[in-house]
Amino acid sequence: MTTRHGRPALMIALLALASACAATKVDYGAYRSHMPRSILVLPPLNESINVNAPYVYLSTASRPLAECGYYVLPVAVIDAFMKDNGLPTPDEMHRVSLSKIKEVIGADAVLYVTIEDWGQKYQVLSSTTVVKARARLVDVATGAELWTGTEHVAQGSGGGENGIIGMLVNALVQQIVSSMTDPTHQVSRQATNAMVFNANNGLLFGPRHPQYDSDARGR
Amino acid sequence: MRGLQLSIMVAALCALSACAPKSIYYWGRYEDLIYDMYVNPGKADPGTQVARLTEDIDKAHAQGQPVPPGVHAHLGYLYYQQGNLGGAEQEFRTEKKLFPESTPFVEGVLQRMRRQ
Numbered sequence: 001m002t003t004r005h006g007r008p009a010l011m012i013a014l015l016a017l018a019s020a021c022a023a024t025k026v027d028y029g030a031y032r033s034h035m036p037r038s039i040l041v042l043p044p045l046n047e048s049i050n051v052n053a054p055y056v057y058l059s060t061a062s063r064p065l066a067e068c069g070y071y072v073l074p075v076a077v078i079d080a081f082m083k084d085n086g087l088p089t090p091d092e093m094h095r096v097s098l099s100k101i102k103e104v105i106g107a108d109a110v111l112y113v114t115i116e117d118w119g120q121k122y123q124v125l126s127s128t129t130v131v132k133a134r135a136r137l138v139d140v141a142t143g144a145e146l147w148t149g150t151e152h153v154a155q156g157s158g159g160g161e162n163g164i165i166g167m168l169v170n171a172l173v174q175q176i177v178s179s180m181t182d183p184t185h186q187v188s189r190q191a192t193n194a195m196v197f198n199a200n201n202g203l204l205f206g207p208r209h210p211q212y213d214s215d216a217r218g219r
Numbered sequence: 220m221r222g223l224q225l226s227i228m229v230a231a232l233c234a235l236s237a238c239a240p241k242s243i244y245y246w247g248r249y250e251d252l253i254y255d256m257y258v259n260p261g262k263a264d265p266g267t268q269v270a271r272l273t274e275d276i277d278k279a280h281a282q283g284q285p286v287p288p289g290v291h292a293h294l295g296y297l298y299y300q301q302g303n304l305g306g307a308e309q310e311f312r313t314e315k316k317l318f319p320e321s322t323p324f325v326e327g328v329l330q331r332m333r334r335q
Contacts, residue, residue: 106323
């Protein structure tokens with residue numbers, strides 16, 4: 001008896017959660033009217049104390065954006081190019097004018113990311129890996145802010161301290177663990193995937209995505 | 220009944236996370252190489268990266284999956300670092316052909332390479 005009623009209750013809870021999220025409507029108007037085809041991701045600004053954070057993040061940014069249907073400029077090539085042109089740090093890169101970006105790189109939009117917290121936090125019995133960042137997508141032609149997003153994943157060493165959404169995302173996002181020694185790499189992938197593909201407030205599917213024409217959000 | 224419950228669960232999960240089950244591109248080790256470039260530079264010198272990326276491009280072709288944005292440009296930049304300007308130009312042109320969105324950037328790179 002309990003199992004017969006237990007499962008529907010769980011399903012109703014999940015559906016309620018999904019619809020509760022859907023209720024907070026995001027305004028996609030500016031985004032739709034300046035739909036970018038290409039996105040430039042600059043190395044993030046860093047408010048954390050972990051010096052590797054911006055470039056670990058950068059190494060996980062191309063895939064979700066490209067799989068979401070956008071052309072993503074080659075992140076490491078752009079970074080090297082900017083460094084060669086007298087912009088050695090992310091702070092300086094973030095100050096490059098949009099007109100200059102339009103002229104030299106020709107991207108339709110820029111994703112400006114700021115890392116808020118990053119790294120492993122050690123407690124008495126366990127450790128938690130934290131990736132927390134905010135992002136702004138800006139239209140290069142007009143300077144209009146098209147979209148903002150946040151990502152925050154705190155993954156315990158046991159993998160279970162993540163909340164139900166985190167666990168679901170973990171289960172859904174199939175990843176290749178490439179570096180067992182640096183958990184931020186994997187957590188950064190998860191967090192960025194979850195932000196980009198969030199059904200309610202994530203990025204719209206871009207022109208190269210098979211569902212570009214059927215994405216009803218913001219219509 | 221089980222199947223129905225499962226499919227409702229899956230639908231709910233999809234609603235939460237906008238299921239993206241099928242990859243558009245064959246990713247190979249492109250992003251892992253970028254990680255190593257910055258975090259473990261000793262493991263990702265240009266020669267190693269060229270070998271891995273050309274392998275990945277071959278695998279993508281063999282599986283009939285597209286090469287992701289940026290991979291050919293990245294390979295072109297590695298060839299440039301090795302002094303192989305012909306290889307570099309070819310890869311940047313492939314990037315432009317596959318992704319016309321890259322045209323302004325690629326044209327600028329080619330111009331600067333020609334001036335050298």
